[in-house]
Amino acid sequence: xxxxxxxxxxxxxxxxxxxxxxxxxxxxxxxxxxxxxxxxxxxxxxxxxxxxxxxxxxxxxxxxxxxxxxxxxxxxxxxxxxxxxxxxxxxxxxxxxxxxxxxxxxxxxxxxxxxxxxxxxxxxxxxxxxxxxxxxxxxxxxxxxxxxxxxxxxxxxxxxxxxxxxxxxxxxxxxxxxxxxxxxxxxxxxxxxxxxxxxxxxxxxxxxxxxxxxxxxxxxxxxxxxxxxxxxxxxxxxxxxxxxxxxxxxxxxxxxxxxxxxxxxxxxxxxxxxxxxxxxxxxxxxxxxxxxxxxxxxxxxxxxxxxxxxxxxxxxxxxxxxxxxxxxxxxxxxxxx
Amino acid sequence: xxxxxxxxxxxxxxxxxxxxxxxxxxxxxxxxxxxxxxxxxxxxxxxxxxxxxxxxxxxxxxxxxxxxxxxxxxxxxxxxxxxxxxxxxxxxxxxxxxxxxxxxxxxxxxxxxxxxxxxxxxxxxxxxxxxxxxxxxxxxxxxxxxxxxxxxxxxxxxxxxxxxxxxxxxxxxxxxxxxxxxxxxxxxxxxxxxxxxxxxxxxxxxxxxxxxxxxxxxxxxxxxxxxxxxxxxxxxxxxxxxxxxxxxxxxxxxxxxxxxxxxxxxxxxxxxxxxxxxxxxxxxxxxxxxxxxxxxxxxxxxxxxxxxxxxxxxxxxxxxxxxxxxxxxxxxxxxxx
DNA sequence: TTGAAAGCGCTACCAT
DNA sequence: ATGGTAGCGCTTTCAA
Numbered sequence: 001x002x003x004x005x006x007x008x009x010x011x012x013x014x015x016x017x018x019x020x021x022x023x024x025x026x027x028x029x030x031x032x033x034x035x036x037x038x039x040x041x042x043x044x045x046x047x048x049x050x051x052x053x054x055x056x057x058x059x060x061x062x063x064x065x066x067x068x069x070x071x072x073x074x075x076x077x078x079x080x081x082x083x084x085x086x087x088x089x090x091x092x093x094x095x096x097x098x099x100x101x102x103x104x105x106x107x108x109x110x111x112x113x114x115x116x117x118x119x120x121x122x123x124x125x126x127x128x129x130x131x132x133x134x135x136x137x138x139x140x141x142x143x144x145x146x147x148x149x150x151x152x153x154x155x156x157x158x159x160x161x162x163x164x165x166x167x168x169x170x171x172x173x174x175x176x177x178x179x180x181x182x183x184x185x186x187x188x189x190x191x192x193x194x195x196x197x198x199x200x201x202x203x204x205x206x207x208x209x210x211x212x213x214x215x216x217x218x219x220x221x222x223x224x225x226x227x228x229x230x231x232x233x234x235x236x237x238x239x240x241x242x243x244x245x246x247x248x249x250x251x252x253x254x255x256x257x258x259x260x261x262x263x264x265x266x267x268x269x270x271x272x273x274x275x276x277x278x279x280x281x282x283x284x285x286x287x288x289x290x291x292x293x294x295x296x297x298x299x300x301x302x303x304x305x306x307x308x309x310x311x312x313x314x315x316x317x318x319x320x321x322x323x324x325x326x327x328x329x330x331x332x333x334x335x336x337x
Numbered sequence: 338x339x340x341x342x343x344x345x346x347x348x349x350x351x352x353x354x355x356x357x358x359x360x361x362x363x364x365x366x367x368x369x370x371x372x373x374x375x376x377x378x379x380x381x382x383x384x385x386x387x388x389x390x391x392x393x394x395x396x397x398x399x400x401x402x403x404x405x406x407x408x409x410x411x412x413x414x415x416x417x418x419x420x421x422x423x424x425x426x427x428x429x430x431x432x433x434x435x436x437x438x439x440x441x442x443x444x445x446x447x448x449x450x451x452x453x454x455x456x457x458x459x460x461x462x463x464x465x466x467x468x469x470x471x472x473x474x475x476x477x478x479x480x481x482x483x484x485x486x487x488x489x490x491x492x493x494x495x496x497x498x499x500x501x502x503x504x505x506x507x508x509x510x511x512x513x514x515x516x517x518x519x520x521x522x523x524x525x526x527x528x529x530x531x532x533x534x535x536x537x538x539x540x541x542x543x544x545x546x547x548x549x550x551x552x553x554x555x556x557x558x559x560x561x562x563x564x565x566x567x568x569x570x571x572x573x574x575x576x577x578x579x580x581x582x583x584x585x586x587x588x589x590x591x592x593x594x595x596x597x598x599x600x601x602x603x604x605x606x607x608x609x610x611x612x613x614x615x616x617x618x619x620x621x622x623x624x625x626x627x628x629x630x631x632x633x634x635x636x637x638x639x640x641x642x643x644x645x646x647x648x649x650x651x652x653x654x655x656x657x658x659x660x661x662x663x664x665x666x667x668x669x670x671x672x673x674x
Numbered sequence: 675t676t677g678a679a680a681g682c683g684c685t686a687c688c689a690t
Numbered sequence: 691a692t693g694g695t696a697g698c699g700c701t702t703t704c705a706a
Contacts, residue, residue: 030676079410
C-alpha cells in the first residue's frame with residue numbers, strides 16, 4: 001500500500017500553496033480558472049483522494065450516519081430499511097456505519113460507543129430492548145438518536161413507527177366485507193407494544209361491529225410459524241375453527257396454512273387467512289398470502305431524512321412519525337361460505 | 338445538541354496540559370496514578386468521549402472497515418456474512434461502513450469512493466459484476482480490497498470463496514449412496530462462475546460413476562423458484578422425471594417440490610431433492626430440505642480477520658481462501674425405490 | 675487571485 | 691512525572 005497523496009503533495013507539484021489547492025478542489029470562486037484546471041489535472045494524475053476525516057475534523061461536520069440493528073436477516077424488516085437508508089444517505093454524500101447487536105445489550109452498547117467515538121452525525125437505532133436508556137446515556141444529548149422498529153417507545157423524541165392498530169382496522173374491514181363474522185386473531189409471546197396494538201385494534205374493530213373478539217396466543221416470537229400451527233391444531237381439535245384468522249406475523253399465517261393443509265383444509269376455501277408484515281415475499285413469488293404491508297422503505301427514507309436535517313441543525317424539537325400498513329390482497333382470503 | 342468536550346476541556350478543569358490528559362486517558366506508564374485517577378474522574382463527570390477521527394488522523398490509523406454488497410436480504414447470503422463481520426470487527430474495536438449498491442454499478446462506485454474518502458482501512462466487496470476494475474481504479478492500491486461472493490474471480494489477490502465443485506461431490510455422493518442412479522442437476526441463468534462450477538462438478542462426479550449427467554437449465558437467478566417449477570413440469574410432461582434432483586439453489590428446490598406436489602408427487606417418496614445454500618431456513622424451521630450449507634459466518638470471519646491483518650501491515654502478498662459447503666441432510670432425500 | 679497563520683482534536687517526540 | 695512543540699490533512703480567516 002502506497003502512501004496517499006495530500007493537498008500538500010499537489011501544492012508542491014503545482015508550485016502553489018496548499019490553501020490554493022484546497023480552494024481549487026472545492027471550486028472556490030476566488031481561484032483563477034487556469035490554476036483550478038491545472039490543480040484538478042494534477043490531482044487526478046496522481047490519484048488524489050480527499051481525506052474526509054480530516055475535512056470533517058476541521059469543519060466539525062460528520063460524513064456518516066450510524067445505524068444499529070438487532071441483526072440483519074432473520075425474519076426482520078431491517079434489511080429493507082437499511083437498503084433504503086444506504087441509498088438515500090449515499091445520494092446525500094453520507095456513509096452509513098452499521099452494527100449488528102446480535103440482540104445482546106452489551107454489544108449494542110459497544111457499537112453505540114464506537115459510533116459516537118467515530119463521530120457519526122446521527123444514530124438510527126432499532127434496539128433489542130424497549131428500555132433504551134443505555135443508548136441515551138452513551139449519546140448524552142451530543143448526537144441525535146432516532147428510533148425505529150417494534151420496540152420503540154411512541155413517546156421518543158425522534159421515532160418512526162407503524163400504527164398497528166390501523167392494521168387491525170384493515171384486516172377486520174377486509175374480512176368483514178367478505179362476509180366473515182367468526183374472526184380470530186392469532187398472536188404470540190412475549191407481549192410487546194406491537195402485539196398489544198394489534199390486539200387492541202382488533203378488539204376495537206370487532207366490538208364496533210358487535211362481534212366477539214376471539215384472541216388466541218401461544219409460542220414465542222422466535223418461531224411464530226410453530227405458534228401458528230399449534231393454535232390451528234388446537235382449534236381443529238376443539239372443533240372450534242373460525243371462518244377467518246388474522247395472524248400477527250406472516251410466518252404465523254404460513255404456519256396456520258400448513259396446519260390446515262395437514263388436515264385436508266385450505267385457505268381461502270375453508271378458512272381465510274391474513275398475515276402481517278409482507279416480509280420476504282419478494283423471495284417467494286408463489287406465496288400468495290393476503291397480508292398487511294409494512295412500509296419499510298418509507299420508514300428508512302424518513303429516518304435518514306430526519307437524521308440529515310437534525311445533523312444540519314435544522315433543529316426540530318421533536319418528530320414522531322407514524323406510518324400505516326396497507327392491505328395486500330393475494331389469495332388466502334375469500335368470501336365466507 | 339451541546340458541544341462535545343475535548344481533552345483540552347479536561348485539561349483546563351484539571352489544571353494540567355492536554356498532553357497529560359491524552360496520556361492519562363490512554364493509561365500511559367509515565368503519568369502518576371493520582372493524576373490519572375483525577376483525570377479519568379473528570380472525564381466521566383463531564384461525559385467526555387474521545388474523537389476517534391482525530392486520533393486516527395494523528396496516528397494514521399483507520400478505525401473502520403468498509404463493506405459493499407449488492408443488497409441486504411433478497412435471498413442473499415450477505416446478511417449472515419455481515420452479521421459476523423460486524424461482530425468480529427466490534428470485538429477488535431472497528432466499525433463497519435456498509436453500502437448497498439442495489440446492483441447498480443454507479444452506486445457501487447459511489448459507495449466505494451465515499452468509503453475511500455472516509456479512509457476505511459480495508460474494503461470487503463461483494464460486487465454485482467465480475468469485472469471489478471472500477472473498484473480497483475478507485476482504491477488504486479491505496480487500500481486493500483477483499484472480495485467475497487459468487488461473482489468473485491478466483492484469481493483475485495484477496496478472495497474468500499466457496500468450492501462449488503465440492504458441493505457437487507457431496508450431493509452426488511449422498512444421492513448415489515441412497516441408491517439413486519438417475520440423477521439430474523437443475524440450474525438457471527445467467528451462466529456464471531458459481532453455476533459453472535456446480536455443473537462441472539456434477540459432470541465429473543456422475544461420469545466418475547459411469548452415469549450420464551443430466552443437466553437442465555431455465556429461467557433466471559431472480560426467480561429460481563419459478564425455474565424449478567418449470568423444469569419439473571417439463572420433465573413430468575415428458576414423463577422423464579429422474580429419481581433424484583440436485584438444484585443450484587434452495588428456492589429452486591422449493592419450486593421443484595411445489596411442482597411435484599401439484600401433481601400428487603412428493604419428496605422424498607417419489608423424487609429425492611437437494612438444494613444449495615441453506616439460506617433463510619432459520620426462518621422456516623419446518624422446511625426440511627436436504628441441502629448444502631454455505632459457511633457464511635466462517636467466510637465473514639475470515640474476511641474481517643484478513644482485513645485486519647492487512648490494515649496492520651502484516652503484509653500478506655496474497656490470500657485466496659477456499660471454503661467448503663457441507664451436506665445438511667433433512668427430509669427431502671431418501672432411498673431410491 | 676493568492677497564501678500565511680491558526681485551528682479542528684488528537685498523538686509523538688523530546689525537553690524539563 | 692509533566693508539558694511544549696510540532697504535526698496528521700484539511701478549512702477558515704484575513705492580509706497582501
